[in-house]
Amino acid sequence: MTNPASIHGMQMRTDWYIFIAAGIFVGLYVYGCIVWCLIRYRRRANRAPQQFSGNTALELLYVVLPVIMVGGLFGVTYALEIPVDHVAANATNRIAVTAFRWSWHFDYPGGANVFGTPGAPPTLYLPQGETTEIELRSADVTHSFWVPAFLFKRDAIPGMTNVFDLTPIRAGRFVGQCAQFCGLDHALMSFTVQVVPRSAYDRFIASRGTITP
């Protein structure tokens, strides 16, 4: 989570850090106020604290302040997610991904087709440092394409094509999983993402998927 393997993952991590910082700030402030009250208004003989039934300024403050914070976090998230949702016009590579009960089909340019089964989950090969456009579809029910290392998840919805970009920055093997409960073998609906150098990816495409990079 702290070391995402894609450009968009880095953006989501920034958003996550901002939320954690805001949470820590609010937490420290609230617990600080509680501790201060416990000490300042601790029980003492012959001294009751001042009694009052309302404080308009304070009540306005604790409505307005959270609204400003939530609005700010919304704005930051919105701004950070625009590039994540943006689909580049110049993708060097396009792969059609189809989710089905209960595995995945990867259709590469040039005729390489890979079908997985629940017992033999498939591998999705991606060229390192390049933008790959994914066209995500479902053959039956709603599934969800989730690669935790990319901090990315997108639903595969029947009758709809979801298009998004993946730009992996590190070579390696990463876990992928269907993240939408879709029936009996949902738990076995996994896949591997393997990020390889362009030359290895080219060999894989040229072989129509018969050799593994």
Ligand SMILES: [Cu+2]
């Ligand atoms: Cu599924």
